[in-house]
Amino acid sequence: MKPGLLALAVGGFGIGLTEFVIAGLLPEVAADFAVDEATAGWLISGYALAVAIGAIPLTAGVTRLPRKQVLLGLMGLFVVGNALSALAPTYDAMLVGRVVAALCHGAFFGIGSVVAADMVAPDKKAGAIALMFGGLTLANVLGVPAGTLVGQQWGWRAAFWAITVIGVLALVAIAVLVPAQRGDAGADLRREVRAFAEPQVWVSLLLTVLGYGGMFGAFTYIAFTLTGVSGFAPSAVPWLLVLFGVGLVAGNVLGGRAANRSVRGTLLVALSALVVVMAVFALTASSQVMTVLGLVLMGGFGFATVPALQMRVMTHAGGAPTLASGANIAAFNVGNALGAWLGGVTIAAGLGYVSPIWAGAGLTALALVLLVLADPRGRGADASPEAVPDEGAVRPEVPVP
Secondary structure, eight states: OOHHHHHHHHHHHHHHHHHHTHHHHHHHHHHHHTOOHHHHHHHHHHHHHHHHHHHHHHHHHHTTSOHHHHHHHHHHHHHHHHHHHHHOSSHHHHHHHHHHHHHHHHHHHHHHHHHHHHTSOGGGHHHHHHHHHHHHHHIIIIIHHHHHHHHHHHOHHHHHHHHHHHHHHHHHHHHHHSOOOTTOSOOOHHHHHHGGGSHHHHHHHHHHHHHHHHHHHHHHTHHHHHHHTSOOOGGGHHHHHHHHHHHHHHHHHHHHHHHHHOHHHHHHHHHHHHHHHHHHHHHTTTOHHHHHHHHHHHHHHHHHHHHHHHHHHHHHTTTOHHHHHHHHHHHHHHHHHHHHHHHHHHHHTTOOTTHHHHHHHHHHHHHHHHHHHHOTTOOGGGGOGGGSOOGGGGOTTSOOO
């Protein structure tokens, strides 16, 4: 295993932690700043919007710079944002800190995906990306419960100071362990933009919005399903979410290995299974045993799509994957927002607490249909991750030592 991949995973862990830990600390934050729950919730939705809006322009703005230096700068921005959050004297200052930290999210995972893929052999690219995203999944399983505990014991600011320290550790690890890439003088922005002339790049982005958005929409209101339908006590919800996180980790690892062999095949299997799992989950949510099984499998198959979705857009972007990779990170967050909105609409319409799961299954089914229609026979560059060219190999104007 390349040490540089572990450094990227540490960065992913820190970013995932700052994104999700706030959910467990909202009551303390709201009380400290004397704001209501809805206003405090903007610390979550504002972060997601900043990721979705900032991913593409920030990635475009740094695309000409050496990628390792960009990753270091992004982690520096992450440290500053979380320190601002920890020091925030007012709610508005806290929101600014959240937005600053969020700006690094999309560009880090977008550029980090390219760096991770270039560190390994062609048949291991998807696995390398999965390892980097593994930090994000571990943030759900280990980081969020631990961060919530720290915040409850020593105050919510202590949790953000801990995240700031993790950011510093990730910055040092990237500086020491991530190699300067072969011929890395940045990328040609015009060429990166031209990658969006490829229709399959747009198909890939839409697949991400629908496929990941379906799973996230079902997950957004899962606490209401667990307590209001399955009959679990509220105190059991955090531990059930840990099981969901275990599914995320397993799905990420297995999905990365499968995508090394076939991106399209992995997406066909994972999306199909996810539709079935969510439908069965919705039908059997009154059973606690089936609910636990449904949680684990939904997390597993849902996150098994992530390495393949990221590889698909990079593959079809050809020799200019950086900006398209960043755009796909934005697409994940657009999917989050779409899934959460649609799930909320179904609940508001009086369809019950299992309705977001049905809505998620519907979105995922649309992604599956799109995948089949867009590439019915697996034609083009989608056949294997080996089709992703190394950047240094496609820029003859850059001397390669």
